[in-house]
Amino acid sequence: MSRFIKPLQNRGLTAIDAVTALIVILLIVQMWMLSATLDIDLAGHTDAAVPAAIASGLLCACCFALYAFVRRIDRHARDE
Amino acid sequence: MPEPPRQCQPLWREEFSVSKADERYVNRRQLAKFLTLGSLGMFAGNVWIVVRGWFRHAPQFARATVARAGEMQVGGVKLFQYPNPGDQCIMVRTAEDQYVAYSQKCTHLSCAVYYSRELDRLECPCHQGFFSIHDGSVLQGPPTRPLPKVVLERQGDELIAIRMEPEA
Numbered sequence: 261m262s263r264f265i266k267p268l269q270n271r272g273l274t275a276i277d278a279v280t281a282l283i284v285i286l287l288i289v290q291m292w293m294l295s296a297t298l299d300i301d302l303a304g305h306t307d308a309a310v311p312a313a314i315a316s317g318l319l320c321a322c323c324f325a326l327y328a329f330v331r332r333i334d335r336h337a338r339d340e
Numbered sequence: 341m342p343e344p345p346r347q348c349q350p351l352w353r354e355e356f357s358v359s360k361a362d363e364r365y366v367n368r369r370q371l372a373k374f375l376t377l378g379s380l381g382m383f384a385g386n387v388w389i390v391v392r393g394w395f396r397h398a399p400q401f402a403r404a405t406v407a408r409a410g411e412m413q414v415g416g417v418k419l420f421q422y423p424n425p426g427d428q429c430i431m432v433r434t435a436e437d438q439y440v441a442y443s444q445k446c447t448h449l450s451c452a453v454y455y456s457r458e459l460d461r462l463e464c465p466c467h468q469g470f471f472s473i474h475d476g477s478v479l480q481g482p483p484t485r486p487l488p489k490v491v492l493e494r495q496g497d498e499l500i501a502i503r504m505e506p507e508a
Contacts, residue, residue: 284375294385306393306396
């Protein structure tokens, strides 16, 4: 493998940056959701806990899917 | 000397590459991994809240005599502790035959609320949060939740606290 960045690798880096930004956005939503659920729970209401956990699980699954995508791009671009 | 193929390199060499091109990938991949694990942590936090809710027991409230019916005049106030020592509550005689009691702890930042006889409401002096004397709901100010209400039962001459609503 060359020590220099090839155009395809550069595109790979850009794609990884974009995916990382998406993961950051999902993580911020999850952080907000966790703090809101905790606030509601400490107020003695438990109604929102299960829907919030399901939504958080979906966002987490999205993050893992995006991470798998990052790994795929990474492997593909570095093998070039 | 030519580098061996990537598959033949040990993991440490791949992760601590001397090649700048490779290092950029490693940094980004590790950041993505860190963020994804953070996301997993947030999910675990939400699951923990759900599990905590399942195992939470409904609080048991003891009955406690908190006042005698005639000991306050209309508009009078009495402080008492319920359900535990240190849980300060405030009772107000709002009419000849009507008594209400609430937790004295403001739902904003836990300052002690007091009864304003002129305006007929409970007031928190710290941040000007005002609560209705009739149901404890927020009238104005930063609190978002009503004051927990002490449910009273009258037995002859005695006023007995039987539980809190909503349960704290």
